[in-house]
Amino acid sequence: DTEVTQTPKHLVMGMTNKKSLKCEQHMGHRAMYWYKQKAKKPPELMFVYSYEKLSINESVPSRFSPECPNSSLLNLHLHALQPEDSALYLCASSLSWTSPDTQYFGPGTRLTVL
Amino acid sequence: AQSVTQLGSHVSVSEGALVLLRCNYSSSVPPYLFWYVQYPNQGLQLLLKYTSAATLVKGINGFEAEFKKSETSFHLTKPSAHMSDAAEYFCAVGGGSTLGRLYFGRGTQLTVWP
Numbered sequence: 001d002t003e004v005t006q007t008p009k010h011l012v013m014g015m016t017n018k019k020s021l022k023c024e025q026h027m028g029h030r031a032m033y034w035y036k037q038k039a040k041k042p043p044e045l046m047f048v049y050s051y052e053k054l055s056i057n058e059s060v061p062s063r064f065s066p067e068c069p070n071s072s073l074l075n076l077h078l079h080a081l082q083p084e085d086s087a088l089y090l091c092a093s094s095l096s097w098t099s100p101d102t103q104y105f106g107p108g109t110r111l112t113v114l
Numbered sequence: 115a116q117s118v119t120q121l122g123s124h125v126s127v128s129e130g131a132l133v134l135l136r137c138n139y140s141s142s143v144p145p146y147l148f149w150y151v152q153y154p155n156q157g158l159q160l161l162l163k164y165t166s167a168a169t170l171v172k173g174i175n176g177f178e179a180e181f182k183k184s185e186t187s188f189h190l191t192k193p194s195a196h197m198s199d200a201a202e203y204f205c206a207v208g209g210g211s212t213l214g215r216l217y218f219g220r221g222t223q224l225t226v227w228p
Contacts, residue, residue, distance in 0.1 A: 004157070031214055042204055042218035043158065056215075090157055100146040100208030103216060105157035 003027075004106035006091050012112045015081060021109045023074040023091030029104070031097035032074040034066060035090040037108070043090055049074060050097035081113045116141045116207045120219035128227050133192040135203050135222045137179075140186065143210030147188040149179055152202045152221075161203075164188060175199070200226045 004025045013019050023032065031050050035043035048056035049068040057066075063085075065077040074091055088108045094101040121136040139145055146165050150158040162173025169181040179190045188205060202223050206216040 006157075040202075040221070040223075042221055045215065048214070088155075092158075094214055097214040100212075100214055100216065102148070102160055102163055103158075103214075105150075105159070107157045108155075110155065 004091055004093055004104050006089075006106035006109050008109060009107065010110045010112075012114065013078065013081065014114050015083075017081075018077070018079045020078065021076040021089055021091075021111075023076075023106055024072055025093040025104070026072055027093065027104070028071075029093035029095055030071060031094045031101075032068060033092040033094075033103065034074070034076055035092065035105075037088040037090055047076075048097060055097055078111075081111075083113050086111055086113045116145070116209070116212060116217045118205050118207050118217055118219035120203075120205050120222050122222055123220065124223045124225065126225040126227060127195045129197055130194050133177075133190070133195045133199065133224065135190040135205075135224065137188045137190065137205035137219060138186055139188060139205075139207045141207055141209060145207050146209045147179075147181065148206040148208070148216065149173065149177070149188075149190050150204045150206065151175075152204065154201075158204065161190070195224075195226045197226050197228065200224055 034046040037043045047066045052068045067075040090108045091106040092103040094103045117140045119138045148163045149161040162171045164181045172178045205219040208216045
């Protein structure tokens, strides 16, 4: 099974709301990723977790707060977002962060910030 | 530093025609190369990958790609396009000191005409 699941599929939030995105994989992968993708653009790396520890933060604003509660789960907490944060948020996982393994992507959460 | 250039942001072919999507890479180390496909409002799905084994790589849905070191290319081909191939295609490169990070090209939108 090479499935990465993400919930919710769609999310609309105001600029003062707090919401969370959830990602789950059961492939035994030890690296998990958050990407942001704008329309007609490639995914942009936001965060990387390796063995449940944050390894990479690509200078993402603090209104985005990642969390990795265990090896199968990855959350992205959202607070005080801006309209320009509207995008498709993709979660991915791979066997390891230490080599360029295949990254398996979830279907994404389509976020709209009003 | 590693990078990918995808020549042609849009490619249009007739159903049954050859599909050729171009990808050139830049890497100071032996590269790992990937092609992903993204259908509208979905995540990225791996089509195929090159990891220094056979230079001709076969993937899913009848796609294949050939690694040519002398040309630093990894072009994606399919002998006969199908309407269902219409999607965005991303080439990505990884390897070396960048650990598991993948560098994506800007993408190529494939349109298939009946």
